[in-house]
Amino acid sequence: MINKSYLKSFKNYLKLERAFSGNSIDAYLNDINKLFQYFESVNKSPHLKDITEADLKLFISWINELGMLPSTQARVISGLKSFFGFLLxxxxISEDPSKMLESPRLAKKLPDVLNIHEIEDLMAAIDASKPDGMRNKAILEVLYGCGLRVSELLNLRISNVFYDNGYIKVIGKGNKQRIVPIGMSALKFLKIYLEESRVHLDIKKGFEDYIFLNQSGSQLSRISVFNLVKTLASKCGITKSISPHTFRHSFATHLIEGGADLRAVQEMLGHSSITTTEIYTHLDRDYLRGIITDFHPRR
Structure with a gap:
């Protein structure tokens, strides 16, 4: 018979050693209880040490037949692996029956992207006569022109802009540095902001080299950039779910639609794996499929 008393020890392990939240612990325990429910439904009651990989695969098939979503199945498998890893x-137990279990492949959600007309509308909606107008214009130009994450934008330094060569040095995830080309339009508005707007700020000590500052002369916050994008989207009547990251998605999508090499896009985005960049090829395939549908004589 399965000894459920080990669940209490497993719960303490998740709480004290893994520092899981209460909700995560409850989810893991519920998933292990599903395994016990499965054994009851098939009139089996093996000892924990006697549960095999075949038993677990039959259990996975059982929850699949119940209509459980692939994302939920993946979480259940993760729970099983943690539980049997703890028992080992x-x-x-002397062997982990879950070590060879594979989670179902989860479809990657394709991000919303802006078309070029929507991007132009957002740019045009900025009132350049306001004190922060040229800064906001430069923000959108750099987000879209260089495909930066919002954190990378906010940490961009004046000393990392190389005007003559048309490049910027970006500090990405894990403090990794990369060199990204900056287009003429983004460079133009960046220079206007730095030379005509930013120079009038009373810059606080320690922020002299940061490019994007608030009106108090200190580093701009993430929420300010999010609010800027949301406000402009509302002003332009754009109903897509967009954020500063949408400009990064749009940057990558438009490059690939234009025929850019995937490895080059990977390098510019700072992706450690090409598989992360490949999500944009799905968008590109939809674009190409649309071209066939609209223009091929035997569509």
Missing amino acids: MEEI
């Missing part, structure tokens, strides 16, 4: 660590 505590020497309650």
Whole structure:
């Protein structure tokens, strides 16, 4: 018979050693209880040490037949792996039957992107006569022109802009540095902001080299950039779910639609794996499929 008393020890392990939240712990325990429910439904009651990989695969098939979503199945498998890993660590079992289980492939959600007309509308909606107008124009130009994350934009330094060569040095995730080309339009508005707007700020000590500052002369916040994008989208009547990151998605999508090499886009985005960049090829395929539908004589 399955000894459920180990669940209490497993719960303490998740709480104290793994520092899981209460909700995560409850989800893991519920998933393990589903395994017990499965064994009851098939009139089996094996000892924990006797549960095999075949048993777990039959269990996965069972929850699949119940209509459980692939994302939920993946979480259940993660729970099983944690539970049997714990039992192995505590020497309650001698072999981990879950180690070869594979999670179902989850479809990657394609991000919303802006078309070029929507981007132009957002740019045009900025009132350049306001004190922060040229700064906001430069923000959107750099987000879209260089495909930066919002954190990379906010940490961009004056000393990392190389005007003559048309490049910027970006500090990305994990403090990794990369060199990204900056287009003429983005460079133009960046120079206007730096030379005509930013020079009038009373810049606080320690922020002299940061490009994008608030009206108090300190580093601009993430929420300010989010609010800017949301406000402009509302002003332009754009109903897509967009954020500063949407400009990064649009940057990558438009490059690939234009025929850019995937490896080059990967390098510019700072993706450590090409598979992360490949999500944009799905968008590109939809674009190409539309071209066939609209223009091929035997569509």
